[in-house]
Amino acid sequence: MKISKVIHIGNVRYRVNEAQGPDGKRLRKFFETREAAEEYVKQRTAETRAFGIQYTTIPANERAAIAYHLERLKTLGWTLAKAVDFIEKHGKVAPALPLGTVADEFLAAKQTSGLRPRYLKTLRASIKRFMLGRREKLISDVTPAEIQEYIVSNGWQPATKRSYLVDVRTLFAFAVKRKYVAENTALAVDLPKVEETPPGIVSPDQARAILENCLDFAPDALPVIVLQLFGGLRRSEAEELTWNDIGDEFVEVKAHVAKTRRRRLNQITPQLRAWLDIARTVGGKLPAINYADKLKLILEKAKLRQEWDQNALRHSFASYHFALFKKENETAALMGNSPQMIFQHYRELVRPETADKYFAIMPPADADSRAAAARKRKPRVMPLRESKINAATLAAIFEEGNLTLSRKDAAAAIVARAKTSVAAAYNALSLDGRFKANLVEADGKLTWRETAETSATGQKALTHA
Numbered sequence: 001m002k003i004s005k006v007i008h009i010g011n012v013r014y015r016v017n018e019a020q021g022p023d024g025k026r027l028r029k030f031f032e033t034r035e036a037a038e039e040y041v042k043q044r045t046a047e048t049r050a051f052g053i054q055y056t057t058i059p060a061n062e063r064a065a066i067a068y069h070l071e072r073l074k075t076l077g078w079t080l081a082k083a084v085d086f087i088e089k090h091g092k093v094a095p096a097l098p099l100g101t102v103a104d105e106f107l108a109a110k111q112t113s114g115l116r117p118r119y120l121k122t123l124r125a126s127i128k129r130f131m132l133g134r135r136e137k138l139i140s141d142v143t144p145a146e147i148q149e150y151i152v153s154n155g156w157q158p159a160t161k162r163s164y165l166v167d168v169r170t171l172f173a174f175a176v177k178r179k180y181v182a183e184n185t186a187l188a189v190d191l192p193k194v195e196e197t198p199p200g201i202v203s204p205d206q207a208r209a210i211l212e213n214c215l216d217f218a219p220d221a222l223p224v225i226v227l228q229l230f231g232g233l234r235r236s237e238a239e240e241l242t243w244n245d246i247g248d249e250f251v252e253v254k255a256h257v258a259k260t261r262r263r264r265l266n267q268i269t270p271q272l273r274a275w276l277d278i279a280r281t282v283g284g285k286l287p288a289i290n291y292a293d294k295l296k297l298i299l300e301k302a303k304l305r306q307e308w309d310q311n312a313l314r315h316s317f318a319s320y321h322f323a324l325f326k327k328e329n330e331t332a333a334l335m336g337n338s339p340q341m342i343f344q345h346y347r348e349l350v351r352p353e354t355a356d357k358y359f360a361i362m363p364p365a366d367a368d369s370r371a372a373a374a375r376k377r378k379p380r381v382m383p384l385r386e387s388k389i390n391a392a393t394l395a396a397i398f399e400e401g402n403l404t405l406s407r408k409d410a411a412a413a414i415v416a417r418a419k420t421s422v423a424a425a426y427n428a429l430s431l432d433g434r435f436k437a438n439l440v441e442a443d444g445k446l447t448w449r450e451t452a453e454t455s456a457t458g459q460k461a462l463t464h465a
Helices: 034-051 060-075 080-090 099-111 117-133 144-152 158-177 204-219 217-228 237-239 270-281 292-303 312-325 328-335 338-347 352-358 367-376 391-397 408-420 423-428
Strands: 001-009 011-018 027-030 250-253 266-267 381-382 439-442 447-449 462-464
Touching: 001 034, 011 034, 027 034, 034 060, 060 080, 099 117, 099 367, 117 158, 117 270, 144 158, 204 292, 204 352, 204 367, 217 237, 217 270, 217 292, 217 312, 266 328, 270 367, 312 328, 312 352, 312 381, 328 338, 391 408, 391 447, 408 447
Parallel strands: none
Antiparallel strands: 001 011, 011 027, 250 266, 381 462, 439 447
């Protein structure tokens, strides 16, 4: 750099010509004394020698920022080199995407990944529940505390909390994989502890009551029930079988039906054969049609609805089969599971003499005529169920449409007014629910509008055959 004595704006000044200044362009600086000019040249030359021309061309404000952030890294135990290496490894800054956009992409990906329709339906409902009031929020802004509140504030049982949290973890794992977020925020929330409880099973008398009420009120469901009770099939497997899958000696559970995706053959015992023959004679449906509704009716008639365990039929087969034959490998093979799973989840201790009674249950002689009588019975119309949350409740909360509320505030108001659960309140506020004709959402807030479709409860009458 050259120092020149010049006249600048009528005064004697000392000019320094610098080929590359702090902004990378040619620079001229003027000083009142030669000493000041020489000090500047000395400083710039020393910087260039120490750090290179690249550093000396960085503007002063950027140098200050570099020094500040280097100090931040030092406080965190990082060096600049380590920070750059981390960024190179993990890629660019994640894009700022709304939770709803990521969730839609996640569900679409799951839809094409060959998963079971039942699981997809449950997962979709779970993720949509989590998105209530959060669809437009950036996924990177969702905090562990927010997820924790979602899990604990809805009044769910521990097993339900655990299931919903696993679904949220799966959503965020997908986001991490797609580099929409840097880490799985949901992993910071601990999975709720679930107490191990003995599997629910039915006694021989209860099994008989289920079968008799099935013949008397819902004979269509008979094949699905006996395949679980006396064949050990999963409910989902039994519902998807066809009569062509049932041969003379074996029930074929094809790979696309089996939960394990492995084909297996279950031997048909004389007891199961007798019940399957009756089920075919009375017109039992395979694949099943509306099995869930028919099972509820059967359990109601058998006075077992309140204490019902959802896997009681399959649990019963496992418990009684092992008690009678003491061959865990054979029981596990029939159920499409490992012996360890049978002991851990599907087996309750029962006496061999009780197992003898269970496997001695045979079809009644009048099964055909009872099923025929059931089919002639007129459908009964179920009365509208009274709900704690009705149209009048919501209209009052929203002051007949004159008040707008966030979904969270509206849910809190429903809970306080109707004395119901948080989950029920959020269900009532769903834009796809029974009050969808009346609820209006704008800018993340809800209000109420009266329409000709408004009913007292928002429910339709149900019928049972």
